[in-house]
Amino acid sequence: MISGRSALRAAALAVVVVAADQATKTLVRQDVDLGSRDGVFPGVELVHVRNRGVAFGLFVDGGVVLVLIGVAAVSALLVFFARHSRRPLVWLPTGLLLGGAAGNLIDRLDRGYVTDFIDIPFWPAFNIADMCITFGVLSLLYVLEGPPRHAD
Numbered sequence: 001m002i003s004g005r006s007a008l009r010a011a012a013l014a015v016v017v018v019a020a021d022q023a024t025k026t027l028v029r030q031d032v033d034l035g036s037r038d039g040v041f042p043g044v045e046l047v048h049v050r051n052r053g054v055a056f057g058l059f060v061d062g063g064v065v066l067v068l069i070g071v072a073a074v075s076a077l078l079v080f081f082a083r084h085s086r087r088p089l090v091w092l093p094t095g096l097l098l099g100g101a102a103g104n105l106i107d108r109l110d111r112g113y114v115t116d117f118i119d120i121p122f123w124p125a126f127n128i129a130d131m132c133i134t135f136g137v138l139s140l141l142y143v144l145e146g147p148p149r150h151a152d
Contacts, residue, residue: 002085009091010081017099021128022106025115032117049125050113070105074098089143096136103129125151 032038032048040046074097081094104127105115116125 002023002082005075006091007081010094013091013095014102016094017129017132018103018106021099021103021132024117024128025103025107028095028117037119043121045119047117047125049116050111051116051125052113068106069095070101070108072106074101087143089139091133093136093143094138096132096139100129101130102138103127127148127149 028046028048032046032050034050036048038046077094077097081090084090104114113128114127116127116130118127118131119125
């Protein structure tokens with residue numbers, strides 16, 4: 001049985017992630033020239049790049065295959081959530097992962113590429129959706145493994 005409270009939290013978080021992701025990408029597309037770089041903080045640059053692949057630019061021009069993989073991953077996440085919705089904090093990784101996946105999927109379906117704009121040394125440019133996916137995976141590991149248990 002799905003916990004309604006947990007589902008509501010996950011959905012609300014996903015909506016916030018999508019809104020923040022799409023708003024920042026829109027600002028970048030409107031106000032930052034494609035290919036430009038501007039230092040924001042030491043070691044952090046604002047850029048405007050188009051990623052036609054997935055993480056690290058892999059599978060460039062994957063097109064429909066990338067969309068299908070994304071849909072399959074989201075479907076698997078929803079099944080996991082339905083089976084584990086009563087687990088403490090499961091709404092957090094679910095909301096982060098759904099929102100991040102949806103944010104990038106919107107770009108892929110609408111434009112054929114994902115807008116990336118945060119660049120740090122020795123790492124490919126990324127966006128809000130990518131950060132949420134990363135933190136979603138880390139928080140999912142925490143939810144699955146739980147806090148450390150002490151032997152009494």
